Amino acid sequence: MSQFAPFAIALRLSGVTLPQAELETALKQLTVRYEPEDAEASFYAQVDVSVTNPVRSLLDFAERSGPAIAAMLDDRRIGKAVLDIAFDYPEHGEAMSARLPAHVAAAIGGYDIDIEVSVYLTDVEDDEED
Numbered sequence: 001m002s003q004f005a006p007f008a009i010a011l012r013l014s015g016v017t018l019p020q021a022e023l024e025t026a027l028k029q030l031t032v033r034y035e036p037e038d039a040e041a042s043f044y045a046q047v048d049v050s051v052t053n054p055v056r057s058l059l060d061f062a063e064r065s066g067p068a069i070a071a072m073l074d075d076r077r078i079g080k081a082v083l084d085i086a087f088d089y090p091e092h093g094e095a096m097s098a099r100l101p102a103h104v105a106a107a108i109g110g111y112d113i114d115i116e117v118s119v120y121l122t123d124v125e126d127d128e129e130d
Contacts, residue, residue, distance in 0.1 A: 004098055007120075008086040009049035009058065011065075011113070015079020016043040018072075026068040042079070049083075058083075058104050066111035073112050083108055086118040 010032075016023060020034040023045055033046040047065075050057040072078040087098050096119065108115055 004054060004100060004104075006051055006054055006085045006087050006098070008084075009051055009054060010084045010086075011047040011049065011061070012082045012084055013045040013047075013069075013078050013080070014042075014082075015039070016045050016077070017041060018077050020045070026072065027065045028068070029065060054085075055101060055104055059107055062104075062107035062111065066107070066113070069113060070111040081111075081113045082116050083113050084116045084118055086120060089119050089121045 013023075014037065016034075018026075020031060020043075023034070024030050027047060029047055031045045032048050033044065035044050036042070037044050049061050069078065069081050073081060085100070087096065089096055098117070100115070100117075105115060
């Protein structure tokens with residue numbers, strides 16, 4: 001049985017066409033990144049989600065920011081919304097799994113937010129230093 005224990009969760013928004021302050025007001029939270037993209041007047045923004053209690057954090061995030069994200073996607077103030085959930089790959093493992101509870105996936109997906117799972121072998125730098 002796998003446990004849902006990501007080490008990081010980030011909402012990544014691309015094709016943002018509104019100012020940072022307006023975006024943060026709509027999302028009811030601050031962005032940790034807001035930078036220009038290649039297209040004129042288009043920005044990339046990132047919001048970090050707490051991993052202390054990831055299920056509760058994701059449900060709170062969906063309730064707080066989901067309706068605004070769906071509205072901004074619908075009227076193209078945001079081009080794409082992706083929730084990236086990052087996990088550590090087991091140091092000496094051959095495989096890993098993590099289960100995202102269905103009610104969390106439904107809460108996020110119900111607002112047209114894609115869910116991406118990233119897996120990182122985080123001990124590579126330590127091995128290279130030896």
